[in-house]
Amino acid sequence: MTQKLIEGFRAFKKETYENGSGLMPRLIKDGQSPDYFIISCIDSRSNPGTIFRPDPGTFFAHKAMGAIVRPYKKGTALAAALQFALIHNKVRELIILGHTGCGAIKALVDRINDDEISSFIDVAQQGLQHAQMRCANVCTHDELVRYTEEEIVLESARNLKSYPSVAKALEAGQVTIRPWIFDMESGELLEYCEDQKKFCPITDH
Numbered sequence: 242m243t244q245k246l247i248e249g250f251r252a253f254k255k256e257t258y259e260n261g262s263g264l265m266p267r268l269i270k271d272g273q274s275p276d277y278f279i280i281s282c283i284d285s286r287s288n289p290g291t292i293f294r295p296d297p298g299t300f301f302a303h304k305a306m307g308a309i310v311r312p313y314k315k316g317t318a319l320a321a322a323l324q325f326a327l328i329h330n331k332v333r334e335l336i337i338l339g340h341t342g343c344g345a346i347k348a349l350v351d352r353i354n355d356d357e358i359s360s361f362i363d364v365a366q367q368g369l370q371h372a373q374m375r376c377a378n379v380c381t382h383d384e385l386v387r388y389t390e391e392e393i394v395l396e397s398a399r400n401l402k403s404y405p406s407v408a409k410a411l412e413a414g415q416v417t418i419r420p421w422i423f424d425m426e427s428g429e430l431l432e433y434c435e436d437q438k439k440f441c442p443i444t445d446h
């Protein structure tokens with residue numbers, strides 16, 4: 242069952258240890274200093290380790306269903322990871338990577354009957370409410386899910402500012418928060434454009 246993973250690891254080892262790139266030995270000797278911290282969904286299709294084709298040492302990664310960021314709470318996995326990345330390492334770009342066709346967001350919209358899952362995703366209710374306001378009762382179900390995906394990425398970006406490490410890094414001008422969406426159907430990467438108040442393809446920039 243694990244054969245696919247082992248084959249992938251062999252290819253990785255060849256590329257980064259054995260082919261003279263010297264990348265991993267260098268990262269081990271000098272340590273890591275990634276520029277990016279990426280918060281993404283657990284979805285297997287929008288994995289930043291795949292879609293950005295990164296070299297080892299490129300970014301810190303944190304995963305949560307729907308890429309949902311709760312308001313700050315001391316002692317959570319995300320709070321500790323952000324503290325490490327922003328205060329002890331000088332990460333400069335904080336990316337929230339949502340994606341279309343997100344099962345977690347659909348579960349929120351459809352009020353999934355699973356207490357374990359809903360007790361996490363329900364923290365994003367405000368994003369759903371914003372999407373419902375945008376829809377004003379004339380959206381299709383698919384449009385409501387799509388708007389909710391967008392609103393939750395924006396809500397998560399706002400919530401990030403409540404983390405002391407993020408607030409400190411923002412105040413120092415060290416970090417930029419970027420709400421992104423991977424549109425899986427069109428294969429576009431979208432970024433929220435403040436001036437147009439909507440998500441625009443990054444490849445158009």
Ligand SMILES: [Zn+2]
Binds near residue numbers: 282283306307340
């Ligand atoms: Zn998802």
